[in-house]
Amino acid sequence: MRSRTASLAGLGLALTLAGLTGCSGDDGDDDSGSGGRLGEARAALPATTSNLEFIDRAASAERAGIGGDVTIDEYLAATSTTRLASSPLAQTIFVADDAGVELDERDVVWSATATYGSDDEGGGTVTVFRVDEEVDLGAVVAELEDGGLAAEDTDGRVRLVGEPSEVVDTADGYTAIAGGYPTSFFDVTIDEDAGLVVVGSGAADVFEVVDGDAPGLDDGPLAELLDDLGSDEAEQVVGFAPPDCGAVLGARATEEQLAQLEADAPDFGQPVATLLAEGPAGQQALLRMADDEAAAADVPVREAYLAEGTLAATRQPVADVLDVASVTQDGNTVVVEAAVPDGVPLDTFEQLALTADGPFACY
Numbered sequence: 001m002r003s004r005t006a007s008l009a010g011l012g013l014a015l016t017l018a019g020l021t022g023c024s025g026d027d028g029d030d031d032s033g034s035g036g037r038l039g040e041a042r043a044a045l046p047a048t049t050s051n052l053e054f055i056d057r058a059a060s061a062e063r064a065g066i067g068g069d070v071t072i073d074e075y076l077a078a079t080s081t082t083r084l085a086s087s088p089l090a091q092t093i094f095v096a097d098d099a100g101v102e103l104d105e106r107d108v109v110w111s112a113t114a115t116y117g118s119d120d121e122g123g124g125t126v127t128v129f130r131v132d133e134e135v136d137l138g139a140v141v142a143e144l145e146d147g148g149l150a151a152e153d154t155d156g157r158v159r160l161v162g163e164p165s166e167v168v169d170t171a172d173g174y175t176a177i178a179g180g181y182p183t184s185f186f187d188v189t190i191d192e193d194a195g196l197v198v199v200g201s202g203a204a205d206v207f208e209v210v211d212g213d214a215p216g217l218d219d220g221p222l223a224e225l226l227d228d229l230g231s232d233e234a235e236q237v238v239g240f241a242p243p244d245c246g247a248v249l250g251a252r253a254t255e256e257q258l259a260q261l262e263a264d265a266p267d268f269g270q271p272v273a274t275l276l277a278e279g280p281a282g283q284q285a286l287l288r289m290a291d292d293e294a295a296a297a298d299v300p301v302r303e304a305y306l307a308e309g310t311l312a313a314t315r316q317p318v319a320d321v322l323d324v325a326s327v328t329q330d331g332n333t334v335v336v337e338a339a340v341p342d343g344v345p346l347d348t349f350e351q352l353a354l355t356a357d358g359p360f361a362c363y
Contacts (some may be wrong), residue, residue: 037130038237041112042226044128044196046205047215049222051115054237057108060085063235063280066106072097075106083346085235085278087111088127088182088199096180102139103197104180107132114217116205126200127184137192144188147178157207159189221273221288228286228333234277238353241273241288245362248312248355265363266305269298269334274360276353282325283349285336285359295332302334303327305361312357321348322358 037056045052061067064078072094078084089096089105096104109130117123131137141158145151148167149160164186167177177185182199189203190196191210198206208214217223222241229237271287278284289295306324310317318324321344325337336359340348352358 037110038226038229038234040130041110041128042217042223044206044210045112045114045217046116046123046202046209047217047219048118048121048123049114049116049217050241052112052217052222052237052239053114054110054112054234055085055087055108056110056233056235057085057087057105058110059233059279060235061106070106087129088113088184089129092174092176092180092182095174095176099176099179101143101178101180103131103135103137107135109195116202123205124200124202126198126202126206128206129197129199131195131197133195135195137190137195137197140197141190143178144181144185147181149178149186149188154189154204155207156193157189157191159203160187162186222275225273225275225286225288225333228330229275229277233281234279234284236276236278236350238276238350239273240275240353240356243271243274243356243360243362245270245356248357248361248363266301266309266361268301268305268362269294271334271362274353274356274362276349276360278349282337282339285338285349285353287334287336287360287362289332289334292329292332295329295334298334299327299329302336302359302361306336306338306359311352312361312363313355318358320344322352324359 037058038054041054061084064082064084066075066078075093087105087108088111089103089108093105109132111127111129113125113127115123115125141151141160144160149162151158151160164183167186168175168183169177175183177183184199187199187201189198189207191207194210196210205214209216217226220241222239225239226237269287269289271289273288275286276283277286287298289298306318306322306327311321321340322338323341325339328335338349338359340346353360356362
């Protein structure tokens, strides 16, 4: 069990100094910001990845002034005043803290959830966690085994599998595996040497990439947008190739309303991929068009819509939920720079990316 004994006084000092110095003690391997960590994630994800959510939790925690060794009260104090990019382990942080399990959200360096492949070629959805080097992954294996998962060796790594109906427990209002792990942890593969925890039946596909036996996420429209980010310090990246254009229209509309919405829709370009990038400097929406001409045609349409249009899902004016700084063209990519104003939910930009609305609209 990890020891988390930092004081509230220390937290106050850390919050004061965070903007000047950040924090240390995350992984000891990559201190180059989210550019390097995003590169690590891409080197673990299959080339056919079409949907991606990447979280640089360590960078986000550094900005908030909280390292791994903080109590749950200190963690909550920091997250109550700033948006923290959170991995899927955040959903069980309270029960994990109560149970004192070896691994929880505060130990995550970065995470990446990817959907890849196709029905014809095989594929699925996996989540990869890169964890702090101080985490004893052998202890995590033991905890999951004690929770009812069966362990087997797979090329020097440990895969743990259990039937969800048999290994998921509900206690004190929380549902978890082995006392403190998310319910998705019924199929987990752990690489102690690499500091990787991979959730999902497709872990073997991830480790083929890690071992150099299959290509990573370095080609195609989604990879091209990731390349466009360069070394920007994005704490959260959400990408789709292709985006689900038009889904937001049908989600809350009758057939008559849908027909009217489509009739009133601006003449947006049709992106082959979209990407959200969020970090300390603000938010970016990147839309990869078929060619430079399509991007050039989209810019004035999108600019006018963001200034005067309404969201398809809520019918709110876009200008009420986003402060749009610019809409520009970079080759065949349209780039929207924006920020969420005070009083608007901090996850607004992420929700717009997930629903292909606002800056990401393409219906």
